[in-house]
Ligand SMILES: Nc1ccn([C@@H]2O[C@H](COP(=O)(O)OP(=O)(O)OP(=O)(O)O)[C@@H](O)[C@H]2O)c(=O)n1
């Protein structure tokens with residue numbers, strides 16, 4: 001255990017307090033059905049599905065909502081007001097908890113397999129940062145016009161990044177604060193950690209963790225819900 005302090009050993013052995021932080025303050029422009037987190041699939045909102053999946057594995061659930069909106073009655077979570085961007089909403093969530101480990105999860109990804117939650121949480125505590133991700137399976141081409149074939153991009157080593165993403169809270173808070181000070185915008189949280197040269201563990205994601213973004217995704221979500229609601233989520 002050379003080079004490891006007594007405090008670090010104690011931290012490794014103790015059970016961290018875990019919070020699920022759910023950015024749900026988006027307007028759902030591309031879906032076109034109003035605030036997306038409240039859109040229902042299979043009779044349950046996208047947000048409710050994320051809360052139900054995460055609750056058994058965390059000590060608290062915090063949700064960032066659009067200004068002026070409230071959580072539905074009975075939802076086991078604490079609400080705060082989100083910001084103008086996803087990044088601002090996550091920063092507000094980070095500032096509202098004292099948990100050791102935070103699991104950041106888009107409300108727009110309603111189907112969370114248990115395995116992914118567990119593996120991301122464990123790796124976040126052990127490594128400091130972790131994200132669910134899948135190897136890119138499609139051919140990739142960089143093109144400006146949809147009539148012109150552009151430059152083929154090799155897909156080896158490319159990953160499609162999903163959520164949940166897990167972090168030691170203090171590390172992610174520092175990364176967000178530094179991004180804010182420098183005016184750096186990022187589309188996810190793991191990118192803010194990687195930008196500082198810190199490790200991010202890649203955890204195998206799951207096709208069911210797709211993000212509901214467009215009306216086509218909603219149709220797919222209805223089909224997944226019909227199966228998901230009738231099976232064990234492993
Ligand atoms: N100001 C914002 C913008 C987005 N989000 C959340 O970030 C997640 C990923 O965002 P996305 O899927 O792009 O949702 P929207 O921003 O709502 O979609 P759109 O870009 O089509 O408006 C969603 O759970 C969304 O609610 C947020 O909390 N605060």
Ligand SMILES: C[C@](O)(CO)[C@H](O)COP(=O)(O)O
Nearest residue numbers: 086106161162163187188211
């Ligand atoms: C965080 C994220 O879901 C990882 O893929 C994604 O980057 C969110 O993107 P959006 O720009 O908010 O759609």
